[in-house]
Amino acid sequence: MAVIQKHGKSYSPDLVCLKENHPPDKTGVAGGHKKCPEHHTNWSRPVARVWTVVLLLGTCLLYCARVAMPICAVSMAEKFNWTKRESGMVLGSFFWGYCFTQVFGGYVSDRVGGEKVLLLAAAAWGSMTAFTPILAHLCSQPILSMTLARFLMGLLQGVHYPSLASLCSQKVVESERGFLMSTVGSGSYLGTLLIGGAGSLMLDLYGWESVFYISGFMSVLWAYCMWKYLLKGEGPLISLESLGSGGSQSKLTKRHWLRLFKQRAVWAVIVTHLCTASTYFTLLSWLPTFFKESFPDAKGWVFNVIPWLVAIPSSLFSGCLSDHLISQGVDTVSVRKLMQFFSMGVSSVFTFLLCGNTTFLWAVAFVSATMGLTTFSHSGVSVNVQDLAPSCAGSLFGVMNTCGAFSGVIMVYFSGYLIEATGSWASVFALITTVNLLGLFTFLAFAEARRVDIDSSPGALVLQCFLPPSLVRTQPRPWLCLPPRGMQWNNDDGATK
Template sequence: MAVIQKHGKNYGPDLVCHKENHPADKIGVPGCHKKWAEHNNNNWPRPVARVWTVVLLLGTCLLYCARVAMPICAVSMAEKFNWSKKESGMVLGSFFWGYCFTQVFGGYVSDRLKFMPSSLCVHRVGGEKVLLLSAAAWGSMTAFTPILAHFCSQPIFSMTLARFLMGLLQGVHYPSLASLCSQKVVESERGFLMSTVGSGSYLGTLVIGGAGSLMLDLYGWESVFYVSGLLAVMWAYCMWKYLLKGEGPIITLESLGSGGPQSKVTKRHWLRLFKQPAVCAVIITHLCTASTFFTLLSWLPTFFKDTFPDAKGWVFNVIPWLVAIPSSLFSGYLSDHLISKGFDTTSVRKLMQFFSMGISSVFTLLLCGNTTFPWATAFVSATMGLTTFSHSGVSVNVQDLAPSCAGALFGVMNTCGAFSGVLMVYFSGYLIESTGSWGSMFGLITAVNLLGLCIFLAFAEARRVDIDPSKIRHHNIHI
């Protein structure tokens, strides 16, 4: 008696055959389960995965080049258009409000399934299509920013709207990455891919900080937007031409609205999903991680300026990011190596998060006392470097828990993280002004980190929770 083995942890919902369409046949459609078994593992081959890793790394780098272009040019634009500090802050802050609103939508579209009656199978819309369309859109928006600024009678309104739209368009990036990785990359290689792609944010910040400042001085602020925007459009075109082989990037309303049976199951079980302790833990932990990262990113330059007024700005603006890039790559390699050697996936995720939130908090606390500029730079670099270990911890754990809806769930996490990050940045400013001490901010960051770490260590898991256990029996078919 032959037995088709039930799915394991790498079961992929990209291509699934459904016996529910043939209720008269108790064991399913002839040949359907064979097709399911053949396509069960729809992951990229390793050479293809490497190519995609480099492409997505470049895409994330260009994403941050376009995102940071406005902060770099803000002073020059304020002088050109006579903006006050309040008006400059309104333009810069509008990005984050737009960024919050499309996180869940981007993940939902990337996860979306479309039923194909002819093959009795289900196909995803795909995170790659969402990445392609969004990059073409925010790249074009970036390139047209100087034109909008010069030809609108009220530049402050056109720039605020443009930044809000930039946030909307870029908000789908990371949820789409999470969805794509969960469907196309095996569990033992997800950590390295996500940490490598995540390091693109630090690389992009460095590139636009160096090259953008040079272009700003030599050719004016407009050149920064033109170059970063056109490079993003070129990246999107190359991805469409050479990786998607010219496949139509159009996402139809039909593909969003006519999901297969698995889409409907996912809808019905969202409430059950949020009742899982592991899912709540990953959301809260990501919220804490994002809040502390946004706070450090926003206030560290001011901390160095106030505490060490004679220090060179390029030192503390560059060195921490130079440390973060290899640290992120190392964390991904280490996590995948441990999993491939047989270590429990849950334990590896917790270990990575312990480095990210636990060990990094030690160096954050060291900034509370009196220290010299070299030591402060070293502590900040260690903090930022260790923080990147979350790319192999909580950020990839969502793909372990719910690969069928990882994009939408990551969107929920990132939305919560963005909102809490904005609030914590404001509250940190209140603490600094009220106490007159930077130690209060670093103490708050440590407390939030330890709270998130304790919750993750207590409740995190790496087993799938997006499948109703009562449905698993359908894949144990006796012949």
């Protein structure tokens, strides 16, 4: 590895290359050389702020539409005479659909742009939400129509987070990704709070249909405003030609994917995200039952609201902190590991404290601390995938989220088995702590922040150097070129000869 020093100082590592002065090689893939991918223009800071707010609202509405069915499930079960098993089938069908479009959504986003996928998906799942009551009343078998509707809802919403990851990797500079992802991620907690409060009120006053109508209408309105004012009315249609050509992103072959999955850092983010998602789904699913059984006289709004109120500012703080540390020169991988340490390490301390006998107030405090610290992963493993593979961040995040969703479903069921077998909630909280620590140790041991999606085919050479940040920012990304003809790199001093 070539090292460049200036005035006795070594600069932080990054990938750079020098371009040939002769006309670029046009042989393409068939000729054995890859053309340098097109450079993506990052958003300016004012534009990034606007997009951050818009994506925050979109994620908020995503969760409003997602949680509408759980809120209305009891009323719908009474209306259509559903059993507990039938209600569970309707609610669970969402997650099976959610698993199947993660990778596909990321792949399409990497090809044509995450903003187009977000727009089309939001218009689709928003319309599906608004038409849910109509489908329920028109169909002679509401249980079948609602199960299918929830499955389709999962399919459509499954592309959301991979598209966000792809869009962020393409348009946001490294030092600002943490804040954007943590801010947008806080929309999930905000949406849960809004639909829990306003949705419950609409349910009591106007019936369960109103919850779906309002959530769906607001989602479609958000998609229209995004298309009208941010995309300037550009056609959101995705052509087969754009999928085949790979858009503005470099098209990765099977060999590139095999090489990518040989990287320890890639498996580190997959395993860590798997552990994070599974423990989060378990807490989300079982905490209300834990409070109701352990503290039957407690008010539900306290333990259903306070942890999410803590999670929102905590998520925003983690993003500001991570971006500030990176802008101050702290190594990116160290920042990612620090954020994940808070998310999985420190939060596990409070989760483990729930194993003992606690009062209601202490239990709420421990759960709030756990949920708040868990949000630090938005600036940890969730952003690290963009550090590793910006050219296919959406696809790789889709792989991560698919694994996380499947493991979450399995761990939720296994936790229920533990509760029945042991009769104690301590076994569940001990399981969550163990899984969190496993993911944390994996991330601390193997996580990196260097790019691993760079082409290493014969004839292509990537030079890894230490350069001042001012020079590094002037280089097009990703840096993949050939040395000048008749020259070769000297790995001792970085010069050519």
